[in-house]
Amino acid sequence: MGGRTGAEPGRAGAANAPGKTRGKKESVNETGEKKAVQRAASFNGMTAREWAAASKNVWNDVSSPRSGTQLDHGATFPEKLAARIIAIYSREGDLVLDPFVGTGTTLSACSDAGRNGIGIELNERYHAAAEGVTKRERRTAAVRLAAIKDDCRNVLHHVEPESVQLVITSPPYANFIQKAEADRKKTHKNSIITKENNSRVKRYSDQPEDFGNLQYGEFLDAIKGLMEKLLVVTKPGGYNVWIVKDARDTRRGVPYVSFHSDFARLGEAAGFAFHDLIVWDQNEQRRLVLLGYPSVFYTNQNCSFMVVLRKPVT
Numbered sequence: 001m002g003g004r005t006g007a008e009p010g011r012a013g014a015a016n017a018p019g020k021t022r023g024k025k026e027s028v029n030e031t032g033e034k035k036a037v038q039r040a041a042s043f044n045g046m047t048a049r050e051w052a053a054a055s056k057n058v059w060n061d062v063s064s065p066r067s068g069t070q071l072d073h074g075a076t077f078p079e080k081l082a083a084r085i086i087a088i089y090s091r092e093g094d095l096v097l098d099p100f101v102g103t104g105t106t107l108s109a110c111s112d113a114g115r116n117g118i119g120i121e122l123n124e125r126y127h128a129a130a131e132g133v134t135k136r137e138r139r140t141a142a143v144r145l146a147a148i149k150d151d152c153r154n155v156l157h158h159v160e161p162e163s164v165q166l167v168i169t170s171p172p173y174a175n176f177i178q179k180a181e182a183d184r185k186k187t188h189k190n191s192i193i194t195k196e197n198n199s200r201v202k203r204y205s206d207q208p209e210d211f212g213n214l215q216y217g218e219f220l221d222a223i224k225g226l227m228e229k230l231l232v233v234t235k236p237g238g239y240n241v242w243i244v245k246d247a248r249d250t251r252r253g254v255p256y257v258s259f260h261s262d263f264a265r266l267g268e269a270a271g272f273a274f275h276d277l278i279v280w281d282q283n284e285q286r287r288l289v290l291l292g293y294p295s296v297f298y299t300n301q302n303c304s305f306m307v308v309l310r311k312p313v314t
């Protein structure tokens with residue numbers, strides 16, 4: 001795939017180290033010409049300085065306001081988060097795919113960043129919202145956006161093999177949403193989980209194809225099957241970024257469900273390399289809830305994970 005997908009972090013050596021790129025001297029010397037050379041050399045179009053600045057593995061500055069449609073959906077990610085992932089793992093003109101596109105946040109971020117985007121969504125209502133984004137937000141004629149209403153397991157009907165540089169997606173969390181809904185109605189009816197932590201997640205649909213209606217075991221099997229198809233459509237050296245949150249199922253005696261490590265393991269089983277893990281720190285957006293007091297100590301799950309998988313360059 002040539003230099004772009006073959007470029008590896010750290011290859012640029014000392015110039016990439018954050019300490020060096022922050023120096024005043026370099027900022028004076030970093031001419032437009034030098035930047036243009038660096039942008040052409042890097043697979044994502046970043047300069048060395050931008051690359052180093054983007055390389056934090058804990059992000060706490062990616063919240064952004066949600067639209068009415070996004071609030072109604074209840075489980076969207078911030079556009080700023082999608083924009084940063086897109087900036088890091090793709091470059092202008094690349095194709096980005098979101099197989100669980102929901103209201104179309106990824107497509108909106110693609111539009112702003114000059115990436116082409118395809119989103120797949122099962123639920124008619126959310127698909128309509130994503131389609132609205134494709135009509136509203138096409139930044140330039142060169143950017144192509146598409147929202148497809150289908151089960152994402154049919155991705156091979158819609159997307160060419162080895163055409164996608166980046167998959168970015170946040171899947172349903174098996175049937176944990178249904179459990180959370182039930183818990184909200186009973187235990188947490190008056191708690192800040194419901195009132196102040198924006199916990200509006202709700203069942204997406206009652207369709208059997210909806211990943212949000214699957215038991216965890218069958219959900220993991222379905223995710224692995226999907227990952228195998230995503231491997232086919234991803235370019236060699238391209239990236240798949242799964243945004244997931246760990247969970248608890250204490251009612252059933254399971255203190256910790258490690259979605260992120262299950263996704264890393266499934267990705268490897270499907271043929272990807274487990275390339276990186278980024279933490280999305282959400283402490284500022286969520287108030288702490290008292291859990292397990294006074295007998296068992298639990299932390300609040302106030303972060304999500306970006307599980308970064310990479311298709312090997314053969």
Ligand SMILES: C[S@@+](CC[C@H](N)C(=O)[O-])C[C@H]1O[C@@H](n2cnc3c(N)ncnc32)[C@H](O)[C@@H]1O
Pocket residue numbers: 073075076077099100101102103104105106120121122123126150151152153169170171172204205209210211212
């Ligand atoms: C966590 S939400 C994604 C939200 C999206 N990131 C956004 O910002 O709007 C997961 C979405 O997957 C959809 N979904 C569930 N099963 C699906 C399937 N088999 N194929 C395609 N979409 C599916 C749900 O309807 C839901 O909108």
